[in-house]
Amino acid sequence: MSILAYTPIRDGQFTKLTYELLSYGRALADQLSTELVALSLGKTEEDQLKTLAEYGADKILHSNDDRFEQLDNRAFSKAISQAAEKNEANIVLMANDFTGKALAPATGVHLKAGVVSGVIGLPESTDPFVVKKKVFTGKAFARIQVKGERKIFTLETNSYEITQTSKEAAIETFEPQLDEGDFTTKIIEEDKQTDKILLTDADIVVSGGRGMKGPEHWQPLEELAEVLGAATACSRPVSDEKWRPEEEHVGQTGKIIAPNLYFALGISGAIQHVAGVSGSKTIVAVNNDPEAPIFEVANYGIVGDLKEVLPNLIEAAKAAK
Amino acid sequence: MNILVCISSVPETTTKIRFTDENKAFDTSEVKWIINPWDELALTRALELKEQYPDQVQEITVATVGGQWTEQVIRKALAIGADKGLRVDTEPKDAWQTASQLLPVVQNGNYDIVMAGIDSSDYNGMAVGNMLAEMAELPSIAAVSYLDLDGDKITVKREVAGGKETMEAKNPFVAIVQKGIAIEPKIAGMRGVMNARRKPLEVLEPVNAEAMTEFLSFELPEPKGDCIMIEPGNESELFDKLANEANAL
Numbered sequence: 001m002s003i004l005a006y007t008p009i010r011d012g013q014f015t016k017l018t019y020e021l022l023s024y025g026r027a028l029a030d031q032l033s034t035e036l037v038a039l040s041l042g043k044t045e046e047d048q049l050k051t052l053a054e055y056g057a058d059k060i061l062h063s064n065d066d067r068f069e070q071l072d073n074r075a076f077s078k079a080i081s082q083a084a085e086k087n088e089a090n091i092v093l094m095a096n097d098f099t100g101k102a103l104a105p106a107t108g109v110h111l112k113a114g115v116v117s118g119v120i121g122l123p124e125s126t127d128p129f130v131v132k133k134k135v136f137t138g139k140a141f142a143r144i145q146v147k148g149e150r151k152i153f154t155l156e157t158n159s160y161e162i163t164q165t166s167k168e169a170a171i172e173t174f175e176p177q178l179d180e181g182d183f184t185t186k187i188i189e190e191d192k193q194t195d196k197i198l199l200t201d202a203d204i205v206v207s208g209g210r211g212m213k214g215p216e217h218w219q220p221l222e223e224l225a226e227v228l229g230a231a232t233a234c235s236r237p238v239s240d241e242k243w244r245p246e247e248e249h250v251g252q253t254g255k256i257i258a259p260n261l262y263f264a265l266g267i268s269g270a271i272q273h274v275a276g277v278s279g280s281k282t283i284v285a286v287n288n289d290p291e292a293p294i295f296e297v298a299n300y301g302i303v304g305d306l307k308e309v310l311p312n313l314i315e316a317a318k319a320a321k
Numbered sequence: 322m323n324i325l326v327c328i329s330s331v332p333e334t335t336t337k338i339r340f341t342d343e344n345k346a347f348d349t350s351e352v353k354w355i356i357n358p359w360d361e362l363a364l365t366r367a368l369e370l371k372e373q374y375p376d377q378v379q380e381i382t383v384a385t386v387g388g389q390w391t392e393q394v395i396r397k398a399l400a401i402g403a404d405k406g407l408r409v410d411t412e413p414k415d416a417w418q419t420a421s422q423l424l425p426v427v428q429n430g431n432y433d434i435v436m437a438g439i440d441s442s443d444y445n446g447m448a449v450g451n452m453l454a455e456m457a458e459l460p461s462i463a464a465v466s467y468l469d470l471d472g473d474k475i476t477v478k479r480e481v482a483g484g485k486e487t488m489e490a491k492n493p494f495v496a497i498v499q500k501g502i503a504i505e506p507k508i509a510g511m512r513g514v515m516n517a518r519r520k521p522l523e524v525l526e527p528v529n530a531e532a533m534t535e536f537l538s539f540e541l542p543e544p545k546g547d548c549i550m551i552e553p554g555n556e557s558e559l560f561d562k563l564a565n566e567a568n569a570l
Contacts, residue, residue, distance in 0.1 A: 010482050015482075070486075073460075073463060074455070098479075098480060098481055099481075099482075101440075102451055102463035102464065102497070103451075105420075105447070105451035105455070106451045106452070108533075109452050114415075114417070114534045115416065115448050115452075115534070116534060117446060117447040118445055133445070135539065136442065136445075137442050138542075139338045139541075140340075140539050140541050141540050141542065142538070142539050142540075143536070143540075144534050144535065144536055144537065145534065145535045145537050146533070147532070184460030184461075185461075185488055185490065186488060187486045187487065188488060188489050190485075190486050190487075191484050191485045191486075191487070192481070192484030192485070194483060196483060198483055200482075204569075228570075246466070246500055246501040247480065247501075252442060253358045253359065254500050260569050261569040271334065271335050272334050272335075275334075281569065282567040282569040284559065297545060298548045299548060299549065300559055300562060300563070301549070301551070302551050302552075302553055302559065303550065303553070305553075308553060312554065312556040313556050313559075315556070316560045320564060
């Protein structure tokens with residue numbers, strides 16, 4: 001038996017999410033006294049592949065097949081299933097990002113496995129197999145029993161500490177059996193920014209709400225984010241009003257994030273917004289209304305006018321660097 | 322062109338979450354049920370397409386898996402413009418069961434686009450759409466934030482890490498839908514509600530499908546400590562605390 005972790009690449013690099021997933025997989029493999037196999041599909045440099053061992057992989061499978069340049073749910077989920085079967089992996093792990101959310105259920109169908117999305121820690125028991133995840137968009141937790149021999153989990157972002165080891169691992173070529181009919185979709189245009197910190201990857205997120213009073217006031221918020229090396233985000237009214245792109249919306253129907261530090265600037269803290277950010281380790285809220293519900297979930301609060309507080313925050317952040 | 326939208330019933334977004342039966346079950350006693358917000362986005366876009374391209378889009382069907390209590394949400398979908406409702410009469414325990422029940426609906430229907438929300442605001446399973454696509458052996462595109470028709474062409478955009486990819490989809494396919502695909506939800510008028518009563522709502526017998534996962538119990542998060550207030554002008558004190566007290570920098 002073994003555990004298979006699917007490790008996607010972004011612009012030829014593995015990301016923090018992958019290393020978090022492997023750290024989790026390592027701990028789970030130790031708990032079950034088994035091996036952790038990492039699977040990479042698509043062109044990747046050998047130096048990059050080697051880093052997978054540093055975060056816990058015992059074995060690295062890699063396919064250089066050109067056809068994996070574009071994510072296709074059918075082809076990728078079939079390839080992952082074949083790798084799992086070949087390595088007798090009863091557990092398949094993926095990150096709970098766009099890729100994992102699409103591929104985990106699809107792979108689950110091929111492997112007839114129990115799928116749990118957004119697991120937040122190691123299993124509390126392995127016989128029966130019980131894991132924990134957030135439900136009601138962070139308003140509660142659930143303990144779930146996963147039946148059957150095969151299991152697939154996606155790991156909630158920022159829910160497991162990244163641990164480096166001094167391991168080395170063999171890199172093996174993996175050749176999945178796929179015919180052209182397995183590649184079912186085609187990309188005709190890409191619009192990607194590679195230099196931007198991903199909202200879902202970021203350690204620090206600076207987020208603005210209606211209290212920012214219009215898109216023309218966002219420059220200081222962006223400056224604060226830049227000083228802190230943070231990603232920028234916004235509340236729903238801000239994206240609905242098109243002050244900011246919809247990709248920045250965090251909240252119940254937008255992105256669910258769990259950074260180390262979240263700045264809520266001019267966000268009142270409606271229950272739907274809080275649901276999207278309640279996984280943040282520390283929340284700082286700035287609002288001119290002392291009664292704003294955001295202060296009920298924040299760890300640190302400033303009651304004041306953003307016109308004055310935001311420049312002060314930028315100065316203080318620069319000084320703290 | 323016919324579109325199937327898979328919908329589920331979830332508690333209204335401001336519902337206070339409570340559990341009963343020694344935390345083994347969700348307390349539904351005072352819950353108001355709504356269409357899962359992501360499924361509503363899918364339905365909204367489907368209805369917009371029918372309005373925009375009346376010659377191309379013939380029929381919008383909504384399907385749900387659940388007991389009779391879920392019919393209120395189907396009626397709501399019919400009231401805002403869906404043409405037909407289907408309900409598979411069983412209470413699913415997980416995404417596998419739900420997708421297994423929707424599979425015959427897809428196989429027996431003649432749908433060009435099957436839509437499902439990327440997530441659900443109750444148990445956050447995030448799996449039904451992709452499972453259904455794979456079970457039905459249909460191509461799927463996930464995290465879809467844009468879908469439009471141009472003659473025979475279906476153009477779809479999906480969100481990926483750091484950006485978007487534009488794709489050309491060939492029908493039939495499954496679109497797993499997220500934020501951005503539609504903005505303004507439709508609101509049912511009096512006439513819509515009246516019309517909905519006359520629209521067909523078919524109840525289907527379930528097929529055999531076992532659940533792969535089971536909820537054992539629930540718990541609420543620990544209450545958080547008080548918010549530490551800092552006076553405006555003392556922002557450097559905030560960063561001191563973030564660095565030394567919260568270990569957040």
